[in-house]
Amino acid sequence: MKNDNIKNIIQNGAIWGFILLELAFFQIAGEYWSLSDRAFMDLDNMLLLLKQAAPIGIIAVGMTVVMINGNIDLSVGATYALAGIVMLDSMSWPFMDALGDWAIPLAWGFALLTGAILGLINGMIVWKTGVDAFIVTLGAMLGYRGLVFMYNGEQPTFHLNWTMVDIAEADVFGLETPALVFIAVALIVWLVMTRTIHGRNAYAIGDNREAAVNAGIRVGPHFVINFVLIGFLAALSAVAFYSASGSVNPNDGMLFELWAITAVVLGGTKLSGGKGSIIGTFGGVIAIQLLRKGLGHIGADTETVNLVIGSILIAVLFLDRQLNRKGAEELKV
Amino acid sequence: MSEQTPALRLEDIVKTFPGVRALDGVSFSVLPGEVHALMGENGAGKSTLMKVLGGIYQPEEGRIFIEERETVMHGPLEAKAKGVMFIHQELSLAQELSVAENIYLGELPRKAFGRVDWDTLYSRTDAILSKLKVSFNARTRVGDLSIANQQMVEIARALTVDAKAVIFDEPTASLTDAEKSVLFDVIEDLKAQGVGIIYISHRMEEIFRITDRISVLRDGEYRGTLETAETNEDEITQMMIGRSLDLSRNFEELELGKVALRVEGLSCGKLFQNVSFEVRQGEVLGFYGLVGAGRTEIAETLFGLRTPTAGRIFLKDEEVRINSPIDAISKGISLVPESRKEQGLVLGMNCRDNITLPQVDDLKAGPFVAEGAEVSIYDQYRDRLSIKSPSWRTAVGNLSGGNQQKIVIGKWLSMRPEVLIVDEPTRGIDVGSKSEIHNLLRDLAKQGYAVIVISSEMPEVLHVADRIVAMYHGQVMREFDASEVTEDGLIQAISGITNDAA
Amino acid sequence: MAEASTSERGAARGTSSDTMKTVGAFLARQGILVAFILFMIAFTLWNPRFIDINNVFGVVRSSAILGVMALGVTFVVIGGNLDLSVGSMMSFSAIVVLDLHENPAFGPALAIPAMFAMTLCLGAINGFLIGYLRLNSLIVTLGMLSAIHGLTLTYSGGQNMDIANQSATWFDVFGRGDALGIPIPVLIFVGLAAFLGIVLAKTPFGRKVYAVGGNGTAATFSGIPRARVVFFTYMISAFCVATAGLIQASRTMGAQNTVGQGMELEVLAAVILGGASLLGGSGTIFKTVIGVLILGFIQNGLLLAGLEFYAQFVVTWIIIILAVWLDIATKRGRLWSPIA
Missing domain, CATH: 3.40.50.300 (P-loop containing nucleotide triphosphate hydrolases)
Incomplete structure (x- = not known):
């Protein structure tokens, strides 16, 4: 049991240790190789990092919930793009024009509603057909992306509203809106997962679905709620990002699902469900973003980021397995 | 005793599966405050009967009464709501959650905004745990407990509701002697509260130590009920296996x-x-x-x-x-493994391919598998072991347990070990x-x-x-x-x- | 006892409804093929140009790259694993073969085997991590997707690759050539499908892939070297990817670093559409080819019918869900899931 505790500490703390390691490495390596004379662990730099991490981070929070359930959502990238398009496009609808700046919250509402509906569709299919979430959302990834292209062809969707940009770039203590949204979302969902019945049931279902069913938890509706949540968060991510940029490319959000899953897994969430935490995911998102920035900081090609992250993901999986081995008595199958 | 209203009564329960009468007219009743042993060999129908009682299977014939009111069970949840609690042998716990969360899974006490009322949850759980004299508390993570302690968590569930009947399915399989006697105290307590208890076990000494009556099943048939005090192991064994x-x-x-x-x-x-x-x-x-x-x-x-x-x-x-x-x-050396479905067979594969699996490299015609030779090996062992299968093309998952086992044995005999x-x-x-x-x-x-x-x-x-x-x-x-x-x-x-x- | 099945009952009954049952069972088993034929007939009635030989060749030709990759992924999926790295691996192959082609030390004749060797090394990494170290294939190949993408970018320095003097090489034969009036990519696809189909269906190795994917534990208990079998499924996948990369590079005589991006999921969609189960142990090369062709012909048919190009994605989505749903509904004997 004592060993288990130590193992738990290692596993839960690993991501923060890794972040410290990254900070130290890039700080020191930066002083040798960096072309810029700015320190890596500069406050502005770190605040900027949170903002840059936000789009994937907000989605990763939702992905954590879905993966704790034992499901997965591969359609978030397409949902992100479609919500962004709906938001920007709706700003130019005739009746919205008449509303002036009041159109902004309405446009956000349309985007969030879009995300929630796309999530609802996934959730209902998973519940009612019993088809594995991997396949359902794999199909939806193609389908939703198709909708993105059907909306506006291969043209970018474009609408710049300066009030909206101002809101999106407003900052509190140097944290810009996307970073604040990311932190708020992580905080709220963390509370939901640790304090509420819904959150605790999510763990129970992912850990032992039969036990949860026997205990009377309604698994189907529970799944639907979580798919609506991740759809909503994908849309919220789009709202936070596109309010500032004002332009959606139909290829936007591609591979977001893979980045989000990488962050979640780095943060210690088990693929088979039942285990994981929002805090871990938050760490995973930060670790990935640090790596991107850090490699740039020490003058490495940005291209190497993918190589490094991929290798780290596999290394984490390997270490996790080594920690969980039972030793010589193990059955060799 | 017999004038009491039974806590639970089963009448002529029949349940068939294709080719098998798993339960063939089973009737027995459990009185309040009684510990009633249910005995029988593996495959005698005990677990099927429990699944009928829990609403997982619907019987073709027969009726279930709770306190003499006829009821139909549609699932474990409904059974629980009607006062029938199951304590399973296989652990159905969520490893990452606390002891308290597991015990009250599905009915965590609620505060505003869907929050868990932790204070109530922990105090209720600790009250139950103190009766069980266990070394862990309500906040302990279940994954950190030994298997025996996890079994105690499972047992603690029996104490959360005002049950009319509690079914213990091989509860002592992983318990030490000290834990067993705690369990038996719990059963005594429940008994004193007038709860009817069905106790499933193979262990004769336990049966004779704690039960009041014993009902025996054999091959899905009800063989009778005896007063524990008036019988002995030989008589029970004879009822169970049909001969002395x-x-x-x-x-x-x-x-x-x-x-x-x-x-x-x-x-x-x-x-x-x-x-x-x-x-x-x-x-x-x-x-x-x-x-x-x-x-x-x-x-x-x-x-x-x-x-x-x-x-x-x-x-x-x-x-x-x-x-x-x-x-x-x-x-x-050949091994016919313990678990036919997990270790012995590829259920989605046909009979022939399962039988020849270990020697598929040796049965070659050029670079290909010699399928003709495979069919003749299958035919040979089908005849020798009288395997009943429509054809070699049938997936083994579609065969009965006995025929599946013969396929596994045939597979290893064909290796001439x-x-x-x-x-x-x-x-x-x-x-x-x-x-x-x-x-x-x-x-x-x-x-x-x-x-x-x-x-x-x-x-x-x-x-x-x-x-x-x-x-x-x-x-x-x-x-x-x-x-x-x-x-x-x-x-x-x-x-x-x-x-x-x- | 409870294990005896309904099909046993059905088979024991020797009545005249047997023919109906056989037909029913055939439809259930070959549902995707039937759907494909019905789909082809419907579109041909709608627009006779659909079945025109040139149109058919055009479709098969444009499906060939996806198709060749799907052949390899079929092995991986039947073996009970996933391969999400095929898209970025294909980009890698295309970039490498083009770069080596332009390298005077190699030239086309050496560039091709060198590229195959390098791609097979990547497949060996996948196979080692998943087969021998028993790591989760979804995460490993996800990591490899990212890592190989980085590798490709590092290799190319982020630049697109092009063949400078296109008229001076025979390299375009794989993507643009014809033999006996049939496009070479189609010949490669069909030939490789036939070869791998035979390997999977008729050889001891193929049998072991089904056993390992169907029940890895039982396979181990039967003395089948599970790790080695899984390893080779990834080698086959890498070989197919290298072939696809060759066709791609040869067809466009140049390539972007991201040419295969997103294809991993489309390939998987084709394999699943063909009826392979993600749990492993079921599927065939023939069914995968049908899956690939359905995707190709839907795209083509919808275009001929005047629908927008991107509507095909939406239709593909619906078809994938319906196909898998009907498959599991047949197996569980009820349409709606039992999830509470």
């Missing part, structure tokens, strides 16, 4: 050949230690012991699935090292196929195979084995000769009682 325990050898002594396999001081970590035995051509060696005694692990080690930490293995007097199943197979190890050869198989498989194992010995049979059913080892190795907690307690074995001696040996006089 026949210890005489009803087969001729076989001519023994050379020693096929000899094991000296074999150990594998904590699983088993210092195990020595030998088996000759033309004999059946039985391994008998409770689940977890290390019997299966020995078989897995001999088959190259585990690495021994000490000891030597000799095949025909030649020392060998077996590092993988491939090694074992090439040296003439020197030593055939059979782990739980008749688990979950109907009685007809059972005796067929027993006869088959005898026949194989007669043909000169060295056969090792591992079983947790006493009649089985007594019937097929020439010698019996009794195991307890990873140790060989004693080796019996078929001529000298007594039921008492066997039971004592596998319960860890060392009695030189036995």
